[in-house]
Amino acid sequence: MIVRTRFAPSPTGYLHIGGARTALFSWAYARKHGGQFILRIEDTDLERSTQQSIQAILDGMAWLGLDYDEGPFYQMQRLARYHEVAEQLLENNQAYYCYATREELENMREQQLAAGLKPRYDGRWRDSRKTPPTDVKPVIRLKNPLEGHVTFNDQIKGKITVANTELDDLVLLRSDGVPTYNFSVVIDDLDMNITHVIRGDDHVNNTPRQINILKALNAPLPQYAHVPMILGANGERLSKRHGAVSVIQYREDGYLPEALLNYLARLGWSHGDEEIFSREQLVEWFDLAAISRSPAKFNPEKLHWINQQYLKATDNACLAELVTPFLAKNHCQIDGGPDLALVVDLLKERVNTIEELADAAVYFYRPLEPADELRAQHLTAEAKPIMIGLLEKFHHIEWTRESIHQEIKAVVKEHDVKFPKIAMPLRVMVTGEIHTPSIDAVLALLGREETLTRMNSHLGNFQD
Numbered sequence: 001m002i003v004r005t006r007f008a009p010s011p012t013g014y015l016h017i018g019g020a021r022t023a024l025f026s027w028a029y030a031r032k033h034g035g036q037f038i039l040r041i042e043d044t045d046l047e048r049s050t051q052q053s054i055q056a057i058l059d060g061m062a063w064l065g066l067d068y069d070e071g072p073f074y075q076m077q078r079l080a081r082y083h084e085v086a087e088q089l090l091e092n093n094q095a096y097y098c099y100a101t102r103e104e105l106e107n108m109r110e111q112q113l114a115a116g117l118k119p120r121y122d123g124r125w126r127d128s129r130k131t132p133p134t135d136v137k138p139v140i141r142l143k144n145p146l147e148g149h150v151t152f153n154d155q156i157k158g159k160i161t162v163a164n165t166e167l168d169d170l171v172l173l174r175s176d177g178v179p180t181y182n183f184s185v186v187i188d189d190l191d192m193n194i195t196h197v198i199r200g201d202d203h204v205n206n207t208p209r210q211i212n213i214l215k216a217l218n219a220p221l222p223q224y225a226h227v228p229m230i231l232g233a234n235g236e237r238l239s240k241r242h243g244a245v246s247v248i249q250y251r252e253d254g255y256l257p258e259a260l261l262n263y264l265a266r267l268g269w270s271h272g273d274e275e276i277f278s279r280e281q282l283v284e285w286f287d288l289a290a291i292s293r294s295p296a297k298f299n300p301e302k303l304h305w306i307n308q309q310y311l312k313a314t315d316n317a318c319l320a321e322l323v324t325p326f327l328a329k330n331h332c333q334i335d336g337g338p339d340l341a342l343v344v345d346l347l348k349e350r351v352n353t354i355e356e357l358a359d360a361a362v363y364f365y366r367p368l369e370p371a372d373e374l375r376a377q378h379l380t381a382e383a384k385p386i387m388i389g390l391l392e393k394f395h396h397i398e399w400t401r402e403s404i405h406q407e408i409k410a411v412v413k414e415h416d417v418k419f420p421k422i423a424m425p426l427r428v429m430v431t432g433e434i435h436t437p438s439i440d441a442v443l444a445l446l447g448r449e450e451t452l453t454r455m456n457s458h459l460g461n462f463q464d
């Protein structure tokens, strides 16, 4: 058997963390078994589906490197096929036209609720001999078995059994000819020879209904694996504030796709104590049995940490390329400034994302004005003559990290002050900040001319 899995998003929003993780698990399962992974866009919700959302899904998958072997298929291009199967079910007396109007259904529902019953379609057109009204466009409903049970062995949740009396006669085709989710998903999984349906457990209640459609068609059943949902760090539903944002937003915020992929894999799946692993290792180790049965919690700090591990391991030239657009957004002119690969090397241990890396690198490419408190605290009357002396000496020394360091040390000794008394005003003057890597390294990279220009420009800003 060739394993065939699919990711079947509805293009009604962005590709968010939950969707991306489902896609990842399906992808990893197919890759692990040398199988195929298929992308299918479930665009039958005409009001909510958008082209923009389709694009966001495609972009998100491409960025994460979730490559598919077939697709994207679009359900709205397969309407003729759904009609054909619906016809077949009608002919075999496994489906029927239902002419109940919206009002009628609403009344039915109200009465059932008033009687303390679960609202469900009562089957009034199932074996009806009534003459159909001419002014109502019918839907097509499945003749769900009236007795017995549906049982399936979920690869994550274990055995699940539902009585057929719990299921009503589900609509297959709406009166406008558009299929319902449950119908189109079944026909597609069948036609696309999907062997393993791996999806979010918000669909677990749909599965018995889908199985009944497959049974009516005498079709083989796929394996099902329903992945528990992802909760926010606060234990509640994943909200915008807690990671329910578009995957592409993570790119914009400076995450590395390999890091996000690694993190997503660890959301509800594990392989021993491994936290950092490559795409190849994930594929080698991936196993449905190791998916947790309880919901995963989205932990932004852990994602930060993983991203940092990947940043540290990424080579400088590659990081320089990634950080360039972020610096451009920060109005930095890189050409003519310090070598970006060296700047990145100096800063990468200190940041969690590419965006933070860019923020930390700005002062290498344009001067930053120090905040008033920093001026007040560090550009003191006492520091001024020392800085003037240092500035003078900087004209003559060899411009290397080592000589700059020696010169600062000499000044420390000469004035009998602690190192920060020199380093802090120097940082404020040259970088506008106080949190920087070793100041000698920063100055060496920035270059003599720029350092002297910036120091000079601040001489008038000292207190009297």
Ligand code: GLU
Residues within 6 Å of the ligand: 007, 008, 009, 010, 042, 185, 198, 199, 200, 203
């Ligand atoms: N289109 C469905 C959704 O986005 C998924 C269907 C499935 O995986 O079976 O929730």
